[in-house]
Structure formats: C-alpha cells, structure tokens
Amino acid sequence: MYYPRLRGHAHVITDAPEVANAWRGTLEFILTSHPLDCPVCDKGGECPLQDLTFKYGPDLSRFYVPYKMHFQKPVPLGELIWLDRERCIYCSRCIRFCEEIANDPVLEFADRGRAQEIVTFSDPPFDSYFSGNTTDICPVGALTTEDFRFKARVWELRNVPSICPHCPVGCNIVIGERAGDIKRIMPRANEWVNEIWICDKGRFGHHFVGADDRLTAPLIRGEDGQFRAATWPEALDYVANRLAAIISTHGPRAVGGIAGARAANEDLYVFVKFFRDVLGSPNVDHRVAWPTGTGIEQAVAHVGLASGSNLASLGPGSLILLVGSDLEEEQPVSYLRVRRARRNGATVVVAQARPVKEEAEAAHLLRYRVGGEAHVMAAILKVVLEAHKNALDKRFNKLKGAQQVREAVADLSLDELARISGVSAEHIRAVAEVVVNARDVVIMVGREALVGAEENAPALVDAAVALLAATGKAGQVNSGLVALWPHNNSQGACDMGVLPDMLPGYRPADEAGATVDDMLSGAADLKALYIMAADPARDRPSSLNALKNVELLIVQDLFMTETARLAHVVFPAAAFAERAGSYTSLERRVQRTEQALRPPGEAMPDWWIVAQLAERFDAAWPPYATAVDIMNEVAKQVKVYKGMSYDKLEGEPVSWSTVAGYHHVYTGTSTLNTWFGRTWAVQAEARRPKYALRWSGLRPPRHEEGVRLVARRRLYDHGTMIARSHLLDRRRARPEVLISSQEAARLGLEEQGGAVRVQANGVTLVTAARVEPRLPADVAVVACDVDGTAWNALTEGGVRAPFGTLEKAEEAVE
Amino acid sequence: MFAQILKGLRTTLEWGLKKPVTIEYPDIKRPVFERFRGRHELKRHPNGLERCIGCSLCAAACPADAIYVEPGENTDEERYSPGERYAKRYEINMLRCIFCGFCEEACPVDAIVLEHNYEISSYSREAMIYTKEMLLVPPPPGVPDTPQRTPAPPPQDMEAPVSNPQRVERTPPGGYITSYVPVHVVGEEVHPWLLNPVDEEEHTPRPAEAPSGEERA
Structure with missing residues (x-):
C-alpha cells in the first residue's frame, strides 16, 4: 500500500x-x-x-x-x-x-x-x-x-491478545493490563483483518469492563418484588426448578431463549445445546438487532467470502458491491479495508438510499428508493443473465434451482425494476458490465438493505447468491457474500445454530422454533424466557409486554439492563476480557481471546452458567472445565468448524507483521501477533458444491403515506457497553432526524432545519431536524439507540423502516 | 593449681580488663558511612514541590520488584511536581527491597535517595509497605506542602546536569566516619523524617548509665 x-x-x-x-x-x-x-x-x-x-x-x-x-x-x-x-x-x-x-x-x-x-x-x-x-x-x-495519558509505563503492562467486542470486523487487539485494570487497548497487527488499525470505539470503549455498576452476584426477585443477592447454587437451583415446572405443565415449546450475539462461540454453542438437547425447545434466536426471515444466514454459509480471502489484496479488476451499508458507523475498520482496496485499483459500487461516507470511494453510486433494494439486485442479475450469456460460468446451470432463477428473472421487466427502485436502467447495465468483467466480486449486504426491502429481503439475498454463482465467483478466493452483521459474534451465533430453523453448522432443523420477533411480540406465547447477553427491553421497546408477561424471565448480563430490571433471576456474567473464548468475524474468521482480568465478584463466564443449569437437568454432558473443552467439542460437532482448536487458531502464514516482529516502528505496538485466526470454508468452495439457488419472488414495495424512516446506527451510541466510556460522551449520537431539502421546504423549515414532530410506529417524538441536501425526498434518517428507549421504539432499534409523518413542531428543541 | 586456673582464664581476664566492644544498641548507635544505603526518602525542591515525576524508572530498575508507582497529571491548581507528571501513589515494599540503590541510580531527577535510617522493622507485613506519605520528606520550613497552587516553572533545557544541593549539604550527626568509634546519638533530635511513631519516653536517655560518646572515646 x-x-x-x-x-x-x-x-x-x-x-x-x-x-x-x-x-x-x-x-x-x-x-x-x-x-x-x-x-x-x-x-x-x-x-x-x-x-x-x-x-x-x-x-x-x-x-x-x-x-x-x-x-x-x-x-x-x-x-x-x-x-x-x-x-x-x-x-x-x-x-x-x-x-x-x-x-x-x-x-x-x-x-x-x-x-x-x-x-x-x-x-x-x-x-x-x-x-x-x-x-x-x-x-x-x-x-x-x-485514555492512556500517564496511566502506566508501557513496559509495566501485561499484553493480553484479545478480539475487539464492539463490531463484527473482529479487529485483533491487545489489552494492556496492569494491577487488575485495563490501561489501554492497542491493535494487534493482522493483515487479514485490521492491518494495524482499530477504531476509536475499540480503543476507548473498554471502560464497561471495569465499570462500578457491573453485576457481581446472582439476584433473585423475592416475594416483595425486590432483588436479593443469592449464592450460585441457590440461584441455579431456583431457575432449574422453575424451568422444570414450566416444562412439565406447558411443554418445552413454552420456553424460549435469546442469546445476544456478543457472547463467544463457546457460550452460544452451550446455550443452543441446552435448549435443543436438554430442554427440547427449538425456540432460540440471536437476531435482536437484525431482521429475521431474510435467509442471509444460510446464504453466507453457501457463498460467503471464500477462505483465504484478504480484502487488502483486491486490486485492479476487483469489485466490491456495497448494498445498504454504512461502514464507517457500523464496521469502521471495514471502511478502511474497502478504501484500501479502492486505492489499490479495485472498483467500488455503492447502492444506498441515503448518503454514506463510502460513496467517496464509489465508481458507481446507485441511489435507490427505500423498498427497492431487492429490485436493484434483481435488475443487475437480470442484465448479467440475459445480456452477458457468454460470460456466465458453466457450472451455474448445474446448480439446483438455476433454471427456476432464470425463468423468474426472465419474467421481470428491466424498466419496471428500474422504475420501482429509482435507479436508471442505463446505470444498472453499466454496473452489470462491471460485475461481469470483474476478477473478484465481493458483495457486502448491510442491515439497512434487508430492513428496507422488508418482505423482498429474501429476494435480495437470492439475487446476490445467484449473481455470485452465475459469474462463477462463488467459492473463489477474494470473492463472496459478506453480511454486515450488527454484533461482534453474529456470524458465530449463526454458525453455532442460535437460529430457530437451523442446528449448529447450518443443518436444517426438523421443526422450526419461534423467531426472536415471535418471542418478543408475544406471538410465541412463552412461559419462560432466557435472555443471555441481550437487552431487548431497550433495543426493541415493543417487547415490554411480552417480557412482563412471562412467568419466568432469566437474564444473564454484565449490567442491570432494562431487561434485567424486569427479570425474575439475574445472573452476573463475565465480560470478554475476563474469560477465554472465540469469536467469528464477518469474514467468518474464527479468532480466540485470552483472559486478561478476573471477573468482578461472583460473575462467571456465560458457558459456565448454562452448563451448571444443564447439570441440574441431569444432562449427560462432559464436564467442561475451560472454554477449550467446549471448542474441542464444537470442532467435532459443528461441521464447518471441523478440525479447529485453540492451537490451530494461532498460526497462519507469515505476514508483514511477523516479518516486522516486535518492531513497533511499523506496527505501533511492541507486541508480536501470532494469533491470526482461521476462516472456515463455505459450501461453494467444495469440489462439488451442494447448495441450491432459490428465488423467493419479488413483490412491489409497500407504500403508505409519509416518508420512509431509515434508522442510522452511529458508532458512539448509548448502548450498554459504550455508554460507560465517558471519554466519548461529547461525540455521542444525539437525537435528530435528517430530512431532505424538499421535505424541509414542504414543512416550511429554515434552510438549516428546525424542530419537527416525528410520528411512526405509534410513537411521537419532537426533535431537531437537520437538512441533508443529498437525501432523497421520500427518506428521513432517524437516530437510533440514543437517550432513552423512545428512539428505539420508532424503528424497533433499526430492524424496521416504517413510514412516518413529519410535521413542523412549535416546541423549541436544543 | 591456682596458677593453672589463672592460666586458663587468661584470655577471659585479658578481655575483662579491655574496653568492651559491644555496642549497646539501641541506646548507642554506630554512625554509618556517608554512602550507606538505608531507608529511601523522596526529596523535594527548595520551593516545596516534589522532585519525583512518577516516571517509574526506579520500579523498572528494581531487581526485587519492590516499587509500585502510579502516575498522575499536575495542573496549575493542584501541582505536586514541576512538570506534567507526578507520582500519585508511590509505594516501596521494604520486605522485598534489597537496598541495592539501583532506584537511586535510575532516577532522572534525583528524587529518591537511600538515606541512613536502617531501623526498618515492624510487627506486620502491611506496615512494611511504605507509602508516599511515609517516604516523602517534609517541605522546607516556611514552604507550603504539596499540592501547591502554582503554575509550572519555565522549561529548562537539560544541557547542564542538575546537581542535588540537598544531598551535598547533608552531613551525618557527628560528622563523617573516619574510624569505627561508636558514638552515642540517643537523645539527639530525632530526624523529622523518621515517621515511624517514636515513643518519646522510651527513648529519653537514662542519664546515669548511658555514657556519652566523648567519654567512651
């Protein structure tokens, strides 16, 4: 570079x-x-x-x-x-x-x-x-x-290799520990993941680990409605007895489990095993902050970015297609990687309904209308399949479902697709030509694309899969599909089968359980809910009723979150730095961490708590002593993790940082990274790929009165973890709504904006509106995860893009 | 026979007539050499600011890992040392310390000095961890203690090595030792920096029995 x-x-x-x-x-x-x-x-x-x-x-x-x-x-x-x-x-x-x-x-x-x-x-x-x-x-x-000014001398620190807990990029970090405190976070050089960079959220967002308000003892809600501290055996026995009673009366399907995707692979595996094997309930899910029913989990396992890929090695002839992404706010280091690829000569195409920073890198910008995401992708697929027949991969026709996709796409009209999506047919033809001629194709699908497409989200994913298969890029190194997940281990959660319709390793389940939407809306009619490392009461305030109505709510978390306040039993968990574990990044790189600190009080690793519960149900589990035991079992039981072990997550071929050695002239830190992780191979990489193409059908997008509200997640929000880093307070996201110039003119606002009343999803908010001239007229960008839960209620924490109405407010807003 | 007994006791009697070599510690204390390495002291500048800048180089040099330093940052409102940095916590575990003096050598600002106090004993391990308050010498008379409310002194270019005037002026009570002559020091003024609480009554000299150093000499 x-x-x-x-x-x-x-x-x-x-x-x-x-x-x-x-x-x-x-x-x-x-x-x-x-x-x-x-x-x-x-x-x-x-x-x-x-x-x-x-x-x-x-x-x-x-x-x-x-x-x-x-x-x-x-x-x-x-x-x-x-x-x-x-x-x-x-x-x-x-x-x-x-x-x-x-x-x-x-x-x-x-x-x-x-x-x-x-x-x-x-x-x-x-x-x-x-x-x-x-x-x-x-x-x-x-x-x-x-953060580190006059905190310690660098040679006094114990440098513990770890993985950043904030976003799915999985940046390699090193925790500088001294006297039981995290003194600083530094990047560990890994040429495949983060090179030598990390973002400021990773660097300064570690204060939640040593926060004063961490949970330190199990809590049981007594008769008087107050929490009282309990011992571990007491709390575990209580939960086991209550769960057993509920299952014997209402059956196992009355129990549901939501695992937050910031837990380690080991925790998630044990959690799923507890639900499916011990309790017999298929109701497990992790997608609190991600739309369900899109099929992207399976698609990534089929045609994900092939193992051995390195975005930094993309160059002339490579294509990165970003759909509905906001890399700088959600996966900041990925933005650096995409920018580096572009500087090396790769072509970047950005499809997004609203302005984002990575547009600056884009050779083509497809500004679609919210709701038309799938139509853009289908249009590109149509042009590729029909106008570039000679360029198609010969293996494409042999894939199951290829014919169905061809026929379905043939029925579509390019002009109609262009009209619905708001992207001109000319533009789509130009992008299709780039796709066809590209040496490598990386498609990154963000949350906003799936959320905006709503019921067409499966079609968006299907089109992306078909595009990769048709151009022969599926399974090829440096090509594939990347889901821009919301959490650091969302990919691992999918791998471990924290999905209602899939078992670990993407084996289809016999019977589908309730999704997180069903569980949180009350549709699943649960009697007991076990929530590990997630806070749905805050992220999705519409779940309050469902959470209050269950007979037994078990919450396992670091802090007394909104959800934990409603719980009957609260288990204190250990944070990422206080236990060993492995995490899977959005490029499906499995990377391990080491324990740097002791957990506060009686907090324990998540897997330990679940395993202790399983023991009380007389489960014939091997005694897990450490996370290593679980990883070894995962390597045997989960097909895609075959052959992995903590030892094997350590080495990979020589990289630049290995050559530079301890030389901080180049790497910034004086720690040598030897733990590079390992990427598991997707189905398309097999000699005879066995995945099938699907076509879920395209419907015209929903249309209602008002503007489409798109939730923008900011890097520094008010989330449970990042809120404890007060250094970032002044840069934290503020409640605001971005509107187009046309909308501002319609509302009669000043040129810069003014106070508006936003109504959507049964919520009314008075807030400051800021004019963003590049925004299309029918879109308003709203904040998400800012003060309180009202903003999350507007868009369900960013997993819905409702139609809303804006009107000028007379109240003054700061 | 009597002569034989005398012969047998010859050595005993000889020594009985000589001046005794036993020193009646703690009533009588032998002075130490000028460069004796006893208990540490953290020194001050003449204006009362602490010399220590909390750089931890003493801790890095310490072969026994006896020193713990936690740095802090000075402000003009709350100033401990002349520069940006000061020692918020400074602890020496005297049970670990081997009095090698490496800390003194490593110190870039001559803040830590191994002085002449060797009476470091205690009934508990905890009491053997000497905190900054115990190690720091009091400010010179008439000078306010830290934290002071004062702006940072102008930066100095470190071209000429700065000597430590306090160190040069100090002479041990009774002058420097030239020979092993016990000198009686009990009853002299107890050094103010000897912060171990001293029971005054116990240490008042017994006038009749305790001969003075001059007499002994």
Whole structure:
C-alpha cells in the first residue's frame, strides 16, 4: 500500500555503514530541538526515536543551537488526543493517515520552521473515528491518548491478545493490563483483518469492563418484588426448578431463549445445546438487532467470502458491491479495508438510499428508493443473465434451482425494476458490465438493505447468491457474500445454530422454533424466557409486554439492563476480557481471546452458567472445565468448524507483521501477533458444491403515506457497553432526524432545519431536524439507540423502516 | 593449681580488663558511612514541590520488584511536581527491597535517595509497605506542602546536569566516619523524617548509665 513498490528483483540493504551514517546525521538534527523528556513521555519504552537514538544516535551534537523550541506542554487535539508540540518531529504520518487512509482530512501543518505545528481545523476538533491510530504511528510522544495519558509505563503492562467486542470486523487487539485494570487497548497487527488499525470505539470503549455498576452476584426477585443477592447454587437451583415446572405443565415449546450475539462461540454453542438437547425447545434466536426471515444466514454459509480471502489484496479488476451499508458507523475498520482496496485499483459500487461516507470511494453510486433494494439486485442479475450469456460460468446451470432463477428473472421487466427502485436502467447495465468483467466480486449486504426491502429481503439475498454463482465467483478466493452483521459474534451465533430453523453448522432443523420477533411480540406465547447477553427491553421497546408477561424471565448480563430490571433471576456474567473464548468475524474468521482480568465478584463466564443449569437437568454432558473443552467439542460437532482448536487458531502464514516482529516502528505496538485466526470454508468452495439457488419472488414495495424512516446506527451510541466510556460522551449520537431539502421546504423549515414532530410506529417524538441536501425526498434518517428507549421504539432499534409523518413542531428543541 | 586456673582464664581476664566492644544498641548507635544505603526518602525542591515525576524508572530498575508507582497529571491548581507528571501513589515494599540503590541510580531527577535510617522493622507485613506519605520528606520550613497552587516553572533545557544541593549539604550527626568509634546519638533530635511513631519516653536517655560518646572515646 504505502510501502515502497519494488519492481522486479530488488535487494534492499538496511544495515550498511552509509545507512548508519545517514541515521546518525538525521538523528543529530532531530535532537537539536527534542525536549528529551522521555521519563514523563508516554511513548518512552516503545518510541522509535528513542530506539534509533540508542542504536545510531551520536552522544554529542555538532550543531550549536542555543535554545530548544518550547511550547505550552500538551494541547488538546479534540478530547481524545493530546498534542505535545515540543516532541513533534514533523514526520506528517498523522496528517497522511487522516488524509490517505481514513479519509478524514482534518489535520494539517501550520507555520514554518521551528514554529511549525500540527493543527486540526474540523469542528469538533480532530473529527475522526480513527484518531487513536495516529498515536500508534506517531514515532515520538507528540500524540498521546487521553485514555492512556500517564496511566502506566508501557513496559509495566501485561499484553493480553484479545478480539475487539464492539463490531463484527473482529479487529485483533491487545489489552494492556496492569494491577487488575485495563490501561489501554492497542491493535494487534493482522493483515487479514485490521492491518494495524482499530477504531476509536475499540480503543476507548473498554471502560464497561471495569465499570462500578457491573453485576457481581446472582439476584433473585423475592416475594416483595425486590432483588436479593443469592449464592450460585441457590440461584441455579431456583431457575432449574422453575424451568422444570414450566416444562412439565406447558411443554418445552413454552420456553424460549435469546442469546445476544456478543457472547463467544463457546457460550452460544452451550446455550443452543441446552435448549435443543436438554430442554427440547427449538425456540432460540440471536437476531435482536437484525431482521429475521431474510435467509442471509444460510446464504453466507453457501457463498460467503471464500477462505483465504484478504480484502487488502483486491486490486485492479476487483469489485466490491456495497448494498445498504454504512461502514464507517457500523464496521469502521471495514471502511478502511474497502478504501484500501479502492486505492489499490479495485472498483467500488455503492447502492444506498441515503448518503454514506463510502460513496467517496464509489465508481458507481446507485441511489435507490427505500423498498427497492431487492429490485436493484434483481435488475443487475437480470442484465448479467440475459445480456452477458457468454460470460456466465458453466457450472451455474448445474446448480439446483438455476433454471427456476432464470425463468423468474426472465419474467421481470428491466424498466419496471428500474422504475420501482429509482435507479436508471442505463446505470444498472453499466454496473452489470462491471460485475461481469470483474476478477473478484465481493458483495457486502448491510442491515439497512434487508430492513428496507422488508418482505423482498429474501429476494435480495437470492439475487446476490445467484449473481455470485452465475459469474462463477462463488467459492473463489477474494470473492463472496459478506453480511454486515450488527454484533461482534453474529456470524458465530449463526454458525453455532442460535437460529430457530437451523442446528449448529447450518443443518436444517426438523421443526422450526419461534423467531426472536415471535418471542418478543408475544406471538410465541412463552412461559419462560432466557435472555443471555441481550437487552431487548431497550433495543426493541415493543417487547415490554411480552417480557412482563412471562412467568419466568432469566437474564444473564454484565449490567442491570432494562431487561434485567424486569427479570425474575439475574445472573452476573463475565465480560470478554475476563474469560477465554472465540469469536467469528464477518469474514467468518474464527479468532480466540485470552483472559486478561478476573471477573468482578461472583460473575462467571456465560458457558459456565448454562452448563451448571444443564447439570441440574441431569444432562449427560462432559464436564467442561475451560472454554477449550467446549471448542474441542464444537470442532467435532459443528461441521464447518471441523478440525479447529485453540492451537490451530494461532498460526497462519507469515505476514508483514511477523516479518516486522516486535518492531513497533511499523506496527505501533511492541507486541508480536501470532494469533491470526482461521476462516472456515463455505459450501461453494467444495469440489462439488451442494447448495441450491432459490428465488423467493419479488413483490412491489409497500407504500403508505409519509416518508420512509431509515434508522442510522452511529458508532458512539448509548448502548450498554459504550455508554460507560465517558471519554466519548461529547461525540455521542444525539437525537435528530435528517430530512431532505424538499421535505424541509414542504414543512416550511429554515434552510438549516428546525424542530419537527416525528410520528411512526405509534410513537411521537419532537426533535431537531437537520437538512441533508443529498437525501432523497421520500427518506428521513432517524437516530437510533440514543437517550432513552423512545428512539428505539420508532424503528424497533433499526430492524424496521416504517413510514412516518413529519410535521413542523412549535416546541423549541436544543 | 591456682596458677593453672589463672592460666586458663587468661584470655577471659585479658578481655575483662579491655574496653568492651559491644555496642549497646539501641541506646548507642554506630554512625554509618556517608554512602550507606538505608531507608529511601523522596526529596523535594527548595520551593516545596516534589522532585519525583512518577516516571517509574526506579520500579523498572528494581531487581526485587519492590516499587509500585502510579502516575498522575499536575495542573496549575493542584501541582505536586514541576512538570506534567507526578507520582500519585508511590509505594516501596521494604520486605522485598534489597537496598541495592539501583532506584537511586535510575532516577532522572534525583528524587529518591537511600538515606541512613536502617531501623526498618515492624510487627506486620502491611506496615512494611511504605507509602508516599511515609517516604516523602517534609517541605522546607516556611514552604507550603504539596499540592501547591502554582503554575509550572519555565522549561529548562537539560544541557547542564542538575546537581542535588540537598544531598551535598547533608552531613551525618557527628560528622563523617573516619574510624569505627561508636558514638552515642540517643537523645539527639530525632530526624523529622523518621515517621515511624517514636515513643518519646522510651527513648529519653537514662542519664546515669548511658555514657556519652566523648567519654567512651
């Protein structure tokens, strides 16, 4: 990428006397005005300037410089990053990172000569989700984070490899632990996942682990309606007895389980095993923040991004098709990866109903109408199948269902599809041509596409699968389908079979259980509900009735969440840093973590709690001592995880970071990453792929009065985990609605916006409206997971895109 | 026979007539060498600010892992040391310490000095963890204690090494040792930094029995 590109066979000498001499001269000059306050500098100990001075630096300077440049010591570059101008050596790495890699050009040099300094000119200052990375690549201590400022010296930290718990990218991180506290989070270099970057949510969002309000003991609701602390045996016995009683009266289907997708694979596997084997209930699901009934879980197992893929290796001739994504807000490091691919020459096509940041990378922008997502995809498929018959893959026709797809697509009219989706037929033909000619095709489907398509979501997924199969890209390295999941282990939850209609490893279940929608709406008529690591009362406030009506509500979480407040029994769980586990990223890379801290009080890992319950039902389970035992069982029982073990999750071929070794000049940290994880192979990679194509049928999109409300998830929201990082408070998402200029004119608002009343889904909110000129007229973008639960009620936490009405409000809003 | 007994007791009697070599500790304390490494002290600047900047280099140098430092950040309203950083917590586990003096050598600001107090014993392990309050010397007379409300002093270029004036001026009571002569020091002023609570009554000299150092010499 930014390393020198060498053509042909080159031999680079880095240790010649000339090199040392050049280093010596440069260092001598740099040190004429470096404060040398290494003892107080947070970079001391992993400072490239310090190391190079030790290795090459002269002990005396020939320069007569009567003074050193002095500035006021630290000045803030935003509230996350501090700048020490005395230490800066004007290498401009931070400026280049922001400009070239993150596409947030907010830093620049000001002044000249010795008075030169780095300034930020954005409002809020240093407005970037990747600002923390500049402190890693800063070769001196000029940029330091507020989070780690004067917290510890780097050599005192115990560096524990882990996986970021915030989003499905699965960034490799290293937890710097000291005296039982997380002092800092740094990226671990992994060329397949996050290179050497992480976003600021990953870096500064760890404070929930050490928060004061963590649950520390099991709680049982007494006769008086108050919680009382209980011992583990007491609470487990209570739950086991109540569950057994409910099952004996109402049958096993009266029990449901919702597992949050931030739990580890081991927890989810044991959870599913408990429900299906021990209780005999098929009602398990994890999709609290993801639409159900789209079929994308199965599609990813069929034609997902093939193992061995690396988005960074995409280049000229590669295509990344983003449908309904908002990478920077939901999977920030994926944005860097897509941008890197584009810079390497790949073509990026963005299909989105509203403006998003990755549009800047797009060669083609398909601005469809909300509800027309599936129609866009079907139109591309139609053009590919019909206008490029010669380019189609020969294996396509042999696939089961191919003929059905052909016929169904032949019945569609391109003009009609173009009319419904709002994307011109010309534009679709151009994109289809890119798809056909592409060397690699990566299709990333975001939540907004599936939510907006509503009942056409299965058709959207079917079209994407057929597109990959027809072009012969299914199963090919660097090609495939990626679901942009909402949580760090949503993919693992699908793999472990936390789905009502699938067993672990995507085996179809004999009888389908209740989906999360049924369980939370009350349609499943549950008597007992076991919720692990999820907070539906907050994310989907419409579930309040269902949650209140169950006879037994068991909640297993880190905090006293909205859902836990309604519970009859609350189990305290251990956070990701307090136990070992494995997580599966959106590229299906299984990666493991190590325990860094002790859980607070009596909190225990999720799998332990579930296994203890199973023991009380006389389940003939092997005694699980550690997460390793469960992983070994998963490797035997779950087909796609065959042959995996914690040992095998450690090594992969040599990467750049392995070559660089402990050299933090390149990797930012002085920890060497040797745990790269392992991707499991999708069905299409098999020699004789056995997946079938489907066609679920396209219906015209629903139309009602008003504008379509699209929920935008922001990186810094008010979620349970991130809310504890008060460093981010000032950047947190605010309640607001983005409207188009036309809508603003219709409502009679000022040019910048004003107060509006939003009505949808039985909720009325008065809020500030901001005009976004690039927004289509029939779409309004609403906040989600901001203060309170009202905003989540509007869109069910982002899994619905209802029609809503806007009117000008007289009330003043801040 | 009597002569034989005397012969047998010769050595005993010889020593009985000599000046005794036993030093009546704790009534009599032998002075230590100037560079003796006793209990640590955290020094101050003449203006009362702490020298320690909380850099943890002492902890890094410590072969016994006896030092724990937790740094903090100074503000003009609440200033402990001249620069940006100070030691919020500074603890030495005296049970672990081997008095090698590496911390003193590692200290870039001459804040930690192994002084001459060797009376470090206690009835509990907890009491052997010396906190910053115990290690820090009191401010010079008439100078306010930290935290002070004062702006940061102007930055100094570290071209000339800064010497520690406190260290040079200090002479042990009775002067530097030239030979092993026990000197009676009990009853002299107890050093203010000896923060282990001293029972005054117990340490008042017994006038009749305790001979003074000069007499002994």
